[in-house]
Amino acid sequence: RLPGRGGSGAMAASPGALRRAGNEEFRRGQYGPAAELYSRALAQLEAAGDATAEERSVLLANRAACHLKDGACSLCVADCSSALELVPFGIKPLLRRAAAYEALERYSLAYVDYKTALQVDCSVQAAHDGVNRMTKALLEKDGVNWRQKLPPIPTVPVSAQTRWSIPCAQAPGANSPPATAPQGERGGNTAASTERARMLKEEGNELVKKGNHKKAVEKYSESLKLNKECATYTNRALCYLTLKQYKEAAQDCTEALKLDPKNVKAFYRRAQALKELKDYKSSIADIKSLLKTEPKNTAALRLLQELNRA
Helix, strand or coil, rough: CCCCCCCCCHHHHHHHHHHHHHHHHCCCHHHHHHHHHHHHHHHHHHCCCCHHHHHHHHHHHHHHHHHHHHCCCCHHHHHHHHHHHHCCCCHHHHHHHHHHHHHHCCCCHHHHHHHHHHCCCCHHHHHHHHHHHHHHHHHHHHHHHHHHHCCCCCCCCCHHHHHHHHHCCCCCCCCCCCHHHHHHHHHHHHHHHHHHHHHHHHHHHHHHHHHHHHHHHHHHHHHHHCCCCCHHHEEEEEHHHHHHHHHHHHHHHHHHHHHHCHHHHHHHHHHHHHHHCCCHHHHHHHEEEEEHHHCCHHHHHHHHHHHHHH
């Protein structure tokens, strides 16, 4: 049984045991329980009065990774900032805070953190990717003079570069404190990517409202590269129908149905596309599948009447 799971052993668990238990919960995707274990380890260290800055910084960075996974980006920023106060220029808190800032659409702050992380370790791909995304986002938001609006980027001292490059270069199983943190950079990046995908989808939706379906397709396509979501496929399918690109519309609906096999919009829009492609039999089959979920869907019943007359 893991420490922290009730019983008398839970009370006696050392901060190290609590941290290891937290890491285990994190790996299992139990981010709330993991954050709770890290919090208890922090409280014990502080109560004992022998908390080293290093240990507390790692625990805060670990808890920040949990917050990021749960979408609590403001809490993630707070924990990362505390971790960086204890141990300046820690690569993991920098990357996690950058991802949280990105999800919060605070692109200039995310850019600064990604750039700072690259000064610490220029080999971190997540930081390179982050800088590229932020450059694009800031260019869209602030125009060609976006750099003039940036907060100052701190200069990382050589001592910090040396200090943090050593654990990063060790084998994955290294026991140095930074290496025992959960692998949250990738998770953080995923959270930021998902948020960016959501924003691109919203931009696409706005363009559809304005009747600019061609530009909306571009936004939905960008969004789908970051996060394959059912609604984005059905939205793009609607645009393709309007643009008379029926094969593409049908394909998008097929992708949506792989993600959600009973999706009403996907069945209806694929039926519309197949009707235009004169595949009446398949179109009727889609409408019948839709009506199993929504027997009184008037648009579907009307389309079925048209198909039966075709």
